[in-house]
Amino acid sequence: MISISNVSKHYGSFQVLADCSTEVEKGEVIVICGPSGSGKSTLIKCVNGLEPFQQGKIVVNNISVGDPRTNLSRLRAHVGMVFQNFELFPHMSVIDNLCIAQTKVLGRGREEAVERGLKLLDRVGLLVHKDKHPGQLSGGQQQRVAIARALAMDPICMLFDEPTSALDPEMVNEVLDVMIGLAQEGMTMMVVTHEMGFARKVANRVIFMDEGRIVEDAPKEDFFSKPRSERAQQFLSKILQH
Amino acid sequence: MGYEFDWSSIPGALPYLWQGMVLTLKITAVAVTVGIVWGTLLALMRMSGFKLLAWLAASYVNLFRSIPLVMVLLWFFLIVPTLLVKLLDIPRSFDTRLVSAMVAFSLFEAAYYSEIIRAGIRSVAKGQMGAANALGMSYGQAMRLVILPQAFRNMIPLLLTQGIILFQDTSLVYVSSLADFFGTAYQVGSRDGRLVELLLFAGAVYFTISFLASQLVKHYQKRKAI
Numbered sequence: 001m002i003s004i005s006n007v008s009k010h011y012g013s014f015q016v017l018a019d020c021s022t023e024v025e026k027g028e029v030i031v032i033c034g035p036s037g038s039g040k041s042t043l044i045k046c047v048n049g050l051e052p053f054q055q056g057k058i059v060v061n062n063i064s065v066g067d068p069r070t071n072l073s074r075l076r077a078h079v080g081m082v083f084q085n086f087e088l089f090p091h092m093s094v095i096d097n098l099c100i101a102q103t104k105v106l107g108r109g110r111e112e113a114v115e116r117g118l119k120l121l122d123r124v125g126l127l128v129h130k131d132k133h134p135g136q137l138s139g140g141q142q143q144r145v146a147i148a149r150a151l152a153m154d155p156i157c158m159l160f161d162e163p164t165s166a167l168d169p170e171m172v173n174e175v176l177d178v179m180i181g182l183a184q185e186g187m188t189m190m191v192v193t194h195e196m197g198f199a200r201k202v203a204n205r206v207i208f209m210d211e212g213r214i215v216e217d218a219p220k221e222d223f224f225s226k227p228r229s230e231r232a233q234q235f236l237s238k239i240l241q242h
Numbered sequence: 243m244g245y246e247f248d249w250s251s252i253p254g255a256l257p258y259l260w261q262g263m264v265l266t267l268k269i270t271a272v273a274v275t276v277g278i279v280w281g282t283l284l285a286l287m288r289m290s291g292f293k294l295l296a297w298l299a300a301s302y303v304n305l306f307r308s309i310p311l312v313m314v315l316l317w318f319f320l321i322v323p324t325l326l327v328k329l330l331d332i333p334r335s336f337d338t339r340l341v342s343a344m345v346a347f348s349l350f351e352a353a354y355y356s357e358i359i360r361a362g363i364r365s366v367a368k369g370q371m372g373a374a375n376a377l378g379m380s381y382g383q384a385m386r387l388v389i390l391p392q393a394f395r396n397m398i399p400l401l402l403t404q405g406i407i408l409f410q411d412t413s414l415v416y417v418s419s420l421a422d423f424f425g426t427a428y429q430v431g432s433r434d435g436r437l438v439e440l441l442l443f444a445g446a447v448y449f450t451i452s453f454l455a456s457q458l459v460k461h462y463q464k465r466k467a468i
Binding site: 048050072073074075076077078079080081083085087088089090091098104105106142148149153179 | 367369370372373374375376378379380383387388391392395426
């Protein structure tokens with residue numbers, strides 16, 4: 001479903017991504033972790049073309065992302081993305097946040113869009129908040145709305161860029177629960193996160209990045225029990241200590 | 243010793259002064275509307291990736307911000323009538339001064355509005371564009387549906403304040419002897435030999451309207467801050 005081959009990206013002389021390659025099959029859940037500045041967010045943003053890259057190739061659902069002839073908007077409409085800072089549209093109500101792209105990008109009728117939006121709000125447990133504005137919701141609620149907004153587009157896969165990093169600790173689980181549910185339903189997911197509990201529970205593979213390189217790309221059992229690289233061992237021992 | 247005030251010529255002149263005020267408000271309304279629309283386009287041009295467009299917009303803004311408004315007005319009073327007559331085959335008797343004034347104020351204000359709107363667009367968090375794009379929106383859709391509505395909302399106080407300044411600046415049309423509010427007050431004053439009274443009166447009216455409007459802006463800001 002997602003194929004990343006030999007992708008490199010640099011800002012001037014600074015190498016952000018170096019020769020990254022991996023494959024994501026349909027229904028797979030991939031967790032990407034690594035120290036900050038390791039390029040994991042950049043990599044995931046290359047998948048839907050939000051970040052350009054200079055070398056290599058990314059193919060999503062048989063469409064080449066880097067090809068200048070590719071209609072990126074059309075591709076992105078079917079690749080859901082959830083951001084660290086939610087990025088809900090603050091000037092619209094929750095339900096309008098869920099409907100705007102459905103109507104303006106997918107061309108759905110207002111009624112159909114609202115129906116789909118309400119169904120998804122119910123799913124993330126926020127139906128009662130449909131007429132509120134994002135500013136009136138907690139961080140965890142906002143992120144759940146953001147997930148629902150992405151799902152409203154009927155995505156073929158979902159990208160999560162540190163979805164719980166900006167949340168107060170007590171709100172992390174409500175967001176993770178939604179994501180675990182999605183994973184268990186067979187959604188193809190690439191998740192940048194440090195939530196190793198989430199990785200243990202639903203990931204198929206874990207990718208560990210450092211200094212723009214994919215250092216480790218292994219089934220989760222192997223990654224947690226016997227990480228090959230020293231860097232990943234260090235990282236794991238640090239974040240799993242407590 | 244001293245000046246004897248005599249306000250008696252004002253009540254009778256009120257209908258005429260009112261006509262002047264209507265003209266002033268007309269010019270203000272047109273210049274604010276056109277200025278915001280053209281200013282938005284200028285801001286988008288300036289922030290676009292196209293170097294030539296960005297350069298053109300920047301030059302436009304710098305040009306108009308570096309010339310006194312009264313000179314822009316004068317030039318337009320001299321140029322626009324000749325152009326209109328030539329291009330549109332308008333009879334020479336047609337009074338083009340009002341159109342000239344509206345065009346001049348609109349073009350001039352657009353330069354200022356474009357800077358306000360540019361700051362407004364910048365004030366919208368960068369991630370919003372990414373989020374809009376990630377949902378499949380084109381640049382145009384993202385601007386129209388997501389970025390600009392927030393930019394305008396953030397900039398409403400500044401846009402209104404600029405409108406208040408413009409309302410006062412319209413009095414500069416006296417250089418073309420257009421009968422705006424200031425012009426009518428001046429005419430009545432010199433006709434009756436009561437210039438001091440009429441100008442004091444006009445000043446009080448300008449002050450009251452501008453002051454009330456800026457209080458409204460402040461009130462809006464406070465409400466928004468809560």
